[in-house]
Amino acid sequence: MKKKINSYIIPFTVLKPGEHSYLFSVEKGLFTDNNYDEIHDCQLKAHVTFNKNSAIITVNFHIYGTINVTCDRCGDDFDMDINLDSKILVKTDSIVHSEEDDMISLGKDEVDFDIAPYIYQYIVLSLPMQRIHPEDKDGVRHCNPEALKKLKNLEVKNSSEEQYRLDTNKLLQHLKEKPLNN
Ligand SMILES: [Zn+2]
Known part of the structure; x- marks a missing residue:
């Protein structure tokens, strides 16, 4: 029934x-x-x-x-x-x-x-804690490629900002140790 x-x-x-x-x-x-x-x-x-x-x-x-x-x-x-x-x-x-x-x-x-x-x-x-586009039979995830590209650019930007800050710190440290007018 x-x-x-x-x-x-x-x-x-x-x-x-x-x-x-x-x-x-x-x-x-x-x-x-x-x-x-x-x-x-x-x-x-x-x-x-x-x-x-x-x-x-x-x-x-x-x-x-x-x-x-x-x-x-x-x-x-x-x-x-x-x-x-x-x-x-x-x-x-x-x-x-x-x-x-x-x-x-x-x-x-x-x-x-x-x-x-x-x-x-x-x-x-x-529901799993993390929900991600599933892999197809070839092991490819069909995530939005544009969105992933934007995220990647954001990561690169962040890491270059980080790099810049580090370099500035290094420079300041260097200036402290060896002032320019010496
Ligand atoms: Zn996705």
């Missing part, structure tokens, strides 16, 4: 025992609504499977597609591949809501289960 629904909320209590699959399109609003501005856009699907056999439901997530982020090397935006799997267990016979590690207990008044926070968290936590 594969249903396509727009909301991220699953009516848990009406789920019959067995396996239930849902395919979600992840909208960029999931990130902008949380004020997370490092993901500018996304083309993501979340395939979520619920296995209900008892009071514990196993929820498997497979999230795949691309997200648009800024390259830390050249400053251009690029689409980064995302492909991750995760799993949580949801206990439905508790009285009080509680969460620990990958086990969630729903309170007795909770009839729905919102998977949006989990999808959000899995994606954001999967």
